[in-house]
Amino acid sequence: MGGSTSSPAPRTATAAALAILSQLCGAALLYAILKAEGTWHVAGLLALLGLGFYLLERFPWIGDFVTASLARVPLVTMATAAVIVLGFPFLVGTNTYVLHLLIVAQLYAVLALALNFQLGSANIPNFATGASYGIGAYVSALLALNLGMSFWLTLPIAALAATLFGFIIGIPSMRTRDTYLALVTIAFGVVVQQLLNNLDWTGGPNGLVGIPAPSLFGHSFASPLQVFGWTLPSQANFYYLAAALVVVAIVTAQRLHGSRIGLAWNALRADEIAAKAQGINVAWYKVLAFAVDAFLAAFAGTIYAFYVSYISPDNFTFLVSVTIMTMVIVGGMDNIFGVIVGAFLLTILPEKLRAFSDYRLLFFGVVVIGFLMIRPQGLFPQRLRHYGGHR
Amino acid sequence: MAELLIQQSVNWITLGSIYALLAIGFSLIFGILNVIHFSHGDVAMTAPFIALAAAQILAASFGAFAPAWLVLAVIAAVLAVGMIGVVLDRVVIRRFRDAPAMMALVATVALGIVIRELIRHLYPQGSNPHAFPRLVSGVAFDIAGVPVNWFVLLVVGTTALLVALLFVFLRMTPLGLRIRAASEDRLVARMMGIRDHRVFQATFFIASSIGAIAGLLFASYAGVTRFDFGVMAGLLGFSAAVIGGLGSMPGAIIGGLVIAGIEVLAQTFVEDGASYRLVFVFVLVIVVLVFRPAGLLGRTTMEKV
Numbered sequence: 001m002g003g004s005t006s007s008p009a010p011r012t013a014t015a016a017a018l019a020i021l022s023q024l025c026g027a028a029l030l031y032a033i034l035k036a037e038g039t040w041h042v043a044g045l046l047a048l049l050g051l052g053f054y055l056l057e058r059f060p061w062i063g064d065f066v067t068a069s070l071a072r073v074p075l076v077t078m079a080t081a082a083v084i085v086l087g088f089p090f091l092v093g094t095n096t097y098v099l100h101l102l103i104v105a106q107l108y109a110v111l112a113l114a115l116n117f118q119l120g121s122a123n124i125p126n127f128a129t130g131a132s133y134g135i136g137a138y139v140s141a142l143l144a145l146n147l148g149m150s151f152w153l154t155l156p157i158a159a160l161a162a163t164l165f166g167f168i169i170g171i172p173s174m175r176t177r178d179t180y181l182a183l184v185t186i187a188f189g190v191v192v193q194q195l196l197n198n199l200d201w202t203g204g205p206n207g208l209v210g211i212p213a214p215s216l217f218g219h220s221f222a223s224p225l226q227v228f229g230w231t232l233p234s235q236a237n238f239y240y241l242a243a244a245l246v247v248v249a250i251v252t253a254q255r256l257h258g259s260r261i262g263l264a265w266n267a268l269r270a271d272e273i274a275a276k277a278q279g280i281n282v283a284w285y286k287v288l289a290f291a292v293d294a295f296l297a298a299f300a301g302t303i304y305a306f307y308v309s310y311i312s313p314d315n316f317t318f319l320v321s322v323t324i325m326t327m328v329i330v331g332g333m334d335n336i337f338g339v340i341v342g343a344f345l346l347t348i349l350p351e352k353l354r355a356f357s358d359y360r361l362l363f364f365g366v367v368v369i370g371f372l373m374i375r376p377q378g379l380f381p382q383r384l385r386h387y388g389g390h391r
Numbered sequence: 392m393a394e395l396l397i398q399q400s401v402n403w404i405t406l407g408s409i410y411a412l413l414a415i416g417f418s419l420i421f422g423i424l425n426v427i428h429f430s431h432g433d434v435a436m437t438a439p440f441i442a443l444a445a446a447q448i449l450a451a452s453f454g455a456f457a458p459a460w461l462v463l464a465v466i467a468a469v470l471a472v473g474m475i476g477v478v479l480d481r482v483v484i485r486r487f488r489d490a491p492a493m494m495a496l497v498a499t500v501a502l503g504i505v506i507r508e509l510i511r512h513l514y515p516q517g518s519n520p521h522a523f524p525r526l527v528s529g530v531a532f533d534i535a536g537v538p539v540n541w542f543v544l545l546v547v548g549t550t551a552l553l554v555a556l557l558f559v560f561l562r563m564t565p566l567g568l569r570i571r572a573a574s575e576d577r578l579v580a581r582m583m584g585i586r587d588h589r590v591f592q593a594t595f596f597i598a599s600s601i602g603a604i605a606g607l608l609f610a611s612y613a614g615v616t617r618f619d620f621g622v623m624a625g626l627l628g629f630s631a632a633v634i635g636g637l638g639s640m641p642g643a644i645i646g647g648l649v650i651a652g653i654e655v656l657a658q659t660f661v662e663d664g665a666s667y668r669l670v671f672v673f674v675l676v677i678v679v680l681v682f683r684p685a686g687l688l689g690r691t692t693m694e695k696v
Contacts, residue, residue, distance in 0.1 A: 125493050172677060176684040178492050179427055183633045184680050187673035190626065194673075198666045318622075322500050329497060362508035368501040372494055373486050 015069035016076045022066050023077070027084045031091060033348060034098045042352045053379060063380075085243050089236040099235040101348055103307060106242035107300045109343035112327040113249040113336065114296035117256065118289040119325065120334035120382070121265035125182040127321045128169055131192035132294035134316030135162045136301025138196060141208045141311055151214030151306050159298040165192075166294025170287030189318055197313040207312025214306050221306070238307045245299055246340070252296065253336050265289060266334075266385070326368050331378055338380030395659065397537040403648075403655040405543050405612060408550035411647030412605035413628025414635060415557070416598035422574040422638035423594045424488045426495045430503035432625020434476055435602030437506065439523050439610035440514050440618075442468035461524065469603045476599025477592050485591060503621060510618040520617045523610040546608050553601060554644065561640075566593055574638070602628075630672065634679045636689025645687060649675070 029049070036042045056063045070077045092098045111129055118124040139161045140154035149157075172184045196202045203209075213222035213234075221237040256262045264285045267275040276282050305311050323346065331342020346364075353360050413435060420428045428434075445464035453460070483502055487495035511517040527545050530538040561567040573580040573590040581587055609624060610616035627650055635646025650672055657664040657671040664671070679687065 119493065123491070123493070125496070172681045176680050179421075179496070179637065180633060180680055180684060180686070182427075182493070182496060183630060184677055186626070187630070187676045187680075191670050191673045191677075194667070194669045198663075198670070318626075319504075322497065325493075325497055326501070329494065359508070359512070361504055362512070365501040365504035365508065369483055369498055369505070372490075372498045372501075373483070376490055376494055 012073060015072035018066060018069040019073050019077045020080050022070070023080045023084060027088070030344070031088075033352065034092070034101060035095075036352060046349075086240075089232050089239055090230060094233055096233045096235050099233060099239055101351055103235065103238050103242050105344045105347040106239075106246050107304055108324065108327060108347050109340045110242075110245050110249045110300040111297055111324045112331065112339045112343040113246075113253050114293045114300070115324050116253065116328050116334065116336070116339045117265070117292050119328050120339070121257070121262060121269065122286065122289050123269040123333075124173060124286060124289055125178070126169075126185045126290065126293060127182060127318065127325065128185040128189040128192070129293060129297050129324045130316045130318065130321035131189040132162045132165060132297035133301040133304070133320070134192060134196060134311075134313070135165050135294075136298025137305035137311050137316070138202055138208070138301075139298070140302040141211045141305040142202070144211055144306070145208060151302070152216075155299065155302050158302045159295050162294040162298030162301070163291050166291040167287060169294075170290035173286045173290065174283040186318065189321055193313050193317055196316065203312075205313060207310060207314075208305075209310050211305055211309040211311070213309065238303065241303055242307075245303060248299075249296055250336060250340075252292075256292070257334075257336070261285065261288065329376075329378060330368070330371055332380035332382060333378060334382035335378070335380045338378055341379060393535060394537050397534050399655050399659045401534075401537070401539055401543055403651055405546050406654065407648035407651035408546050409605050409609050409612065409647075410627055410631045410651050411644040412550055412553065412601055412608070413624060414631035414643035414647045415554075415640060416602040416605075417629050417632035418635070418638055418640060418643040419594055419598040419601075420484075421632070423570060423590065424484070425492075426484060426488050427492070427499065427629070428484055428598075429496055429499035429625060429629065430479070430506055430621075431598070431602055432623070432628055433503040433506040433621030434472060434479065434599055435606035435628075436610075436616065436618075436621035436624050437475065437510060438468045438472045438603035438606040439616035440510055440517075440521070441471050442607060443521060443523065443616075444514070461526070465526070465607055468607065469600050472603035472606070473596040473600035476595040476602075480591055480595040484595075503625060507618050507621055514618070517618050520615045523614060523616045525614070526607070526611045542611065546612070549604060549608065553604065554640075557597070557601075557640065560597075566590075570594055627672070630676045634676055634683075634686050636686030639686070639688045642686055642688035649679075649687075 029045075033042075033045050033049075036045050088102070089099060092102075111133060114132075115126060115129045118126045136158040140151070140158040143149045143154045143157060144151065169185060169188050173181055176184055197205050213220055215221060219225075219237075221241075222234055224234050225232040225236045225240075264275070264280050267278065267280055268282060268285060272282060301316075304315075327342040327346050328339055329342075330346060331340065332338030349367075350360050350364055353363055413432065416431050416435070417428065420426065420431065442461075442464045445467045446460050449460040449463060479502065484495070484499065487498055514521075525542055527541040529541050531541045531544050532539055559567075561571055569580070569585045569590050570593060572583065572585055573587050577587055580590075605628075606624065609620070613620075628647075631646035631650045632643050633646070634649060635642030635644070653671050653675045654668045657668045661667065661671070683689070
């Protein structure tokens with residue numbers, strides 16, 4: 001695995017065809033899973049998914065070849081991805097439940113990518129992503145409700161507030177490590193959640209109600225979206241907004257991964273003392289990881305608050321942070337694509353298990369434990385870094 | 392004022408003892424496996440349910456509900472929970488002992504979810520709170536007009552006895568020696584002919600039974616038990632173990648007393664402190680760990696040379 005240099009380089013035409021085909025297959029599978037109803041239907045698709053992952057594991061060159069193809073024709077890849085993402089709501093049509101699932105999955109993908117900077121790149125535990133998410137949601141909601149600020153103005157303010165929070169959590173990380181640091185982040189998460197639950201001006205356990213829908217160029221996000229004569233349900237507005245955020249998160253993640261910062265985080269993960277000896281400012285990069293995580297999580301929180309228009313402390317508990325962490329681990333640490341797949345799987349699958357609605361949480365726990373035992377490296381393990389010209 | 396102070400001190404000692412018992416379990420398991428068993432709180436809180444079920448079965452098969460059944464049920468619950476700990480170690484936790492710390496943490500959090508959901512589904516009307524009787528009732532004596540219940544004495548006495556027994560066990564018995572050897576260096580212990588599987592089994596049995604006793608005392612103190620009490624029990628016990636210094640028994644006891652102390656102080660002296668008690672507890676946890684990164688009695692080590 002990872003040694004993709006030995007696999008044959010695909011020719012441009014093959015690569016383009018494969019890039020389009022593989023992404024269409026992925027989209028079709030996602031669509032089938034989203035539309036699936038009934039136990040057998042879901043079980044069949046799960047089996048298909050399992051078979052797919054088995055094949056990828058058994059024949060690693062398939063994955064390498066597809067990845068190489070995608071990288072060979074970046075324009076085709078991106079164009080296909082854009083068409084798929086933009087066109088999906090038209091395919092889904094008026095099924096608002098599916099759109100809702102997709103929005104939530106995309107927000108979780110952003111959260112998982114945010115956490116990935118720490119857990120994946122630098123191996124710093126953080127059980128407070130849910131808290132940053134909550135701070136983003138509450139700050140923007142409070143600004144909108146009390147000061148009448150618009151969504152677009154609250155977005156950067158909420159992100160700033162959460163980043164400040166990220167810096168504050170980051171400070172103990174200079175001194176504590178591993179399990180102790182995990183407890184510090186858990187403690188921050190509990191403190192934030194308890195404060196939201198008890199303070200008067202955050203609405204206490206009832207939360208905040210009636211957050212106004214954002215609008216853009218006079219188009220309110222609460223009204224249906226009309227494009228080229230097509231009418232999409234109002235959820236489509238938020239779908240595109242969340243998709244834009246996912247793109248921002250992916251670009252941020254890729255840029256950071258390729259920069260000295262990403263390299264420094266990887267050095268921290270490999271060996272903290274060696275990194276220190278190489279002249280890497282360990283404390284600064286650790287704090288930075290917390291700040292970046294909080295920044296992105298706050299964006300997701302703001303969109304969530306304006307999307308559901310009702311937030312309560314229950315949306316931002318310790319369990320939410322654990323779920324985000326599970327998404328990163330299941331998807332594959334430090335693998336952007338894997339993390340997104342993990343977020344989508346863990347958001348959509350529990351919803352598909354409505355058949356055993358009461359046993360959903362139990363099933364979730366069993367699956368997570370089983371997964372960690374059978375495939376601890378995640379669905380898509382991290383790849384080796386490429387240096388220099390050959391690609 | 393003096394009465395309030397005495398009353399709150401009594402509460403502090405009671406709650407502190409229960410937290411200390413929970414923390415000891417976390418510390419023992421961490422010391423030997425280097426794994427945080429985050430579901431330890433949930434394992435502990437299965438004990439009240441098992442005891443209630445056992446008492447009802449006994450009452451149903453042998454007639455009226457008698458105190459004797461309660462005692463038997465409590466003993467059965469403690470032993471059963473010890474076995475649950477051994478089984479969980481065997482099936483799940485042991486597999487994570489060489490994995491990165493985060494894997495073990497997430498896996499045991501998921502295990503906690505599974506345990507809670509199992510209680511909820513397997514116990515009749517498991518979603519509802521169930522009343523749990525005071526194990527002993529009545530007032531033992533007065534301190535300056537403040538009555539001290541037998542229950543308080545039971546909690547403090549049990550804790551003191553268990554701590555003493557654990558100390559004697561770890562210091563003076565062959566099995567205790569093996570546990571200490573394995574927690575110091577598992578590989579060397581194996582080379583000395585110590586079967587580490589046995590050691591893990593024994594550790595998990597002891598830690599889980601002590602946890603079960605803490606769970607029973609906690610349910611009895613609160614008067615009720617619920618399937619999701621384990622979350623808070625786990626978080627508070629884990630915090631106590633960590634701020635005391637993981638792996639250190641005296642640390643676990645001090646940690647339990649500190650956590651209970653701040654909780655009682657917040658409830659007594661802060662307006663609306665009962666709702667904010669967790670905020671105070673976890674702010675304290677953060678402060679302690681910032682100034683003592685390895686806990687109060689833990690040693691800071693720089694690994695690798």
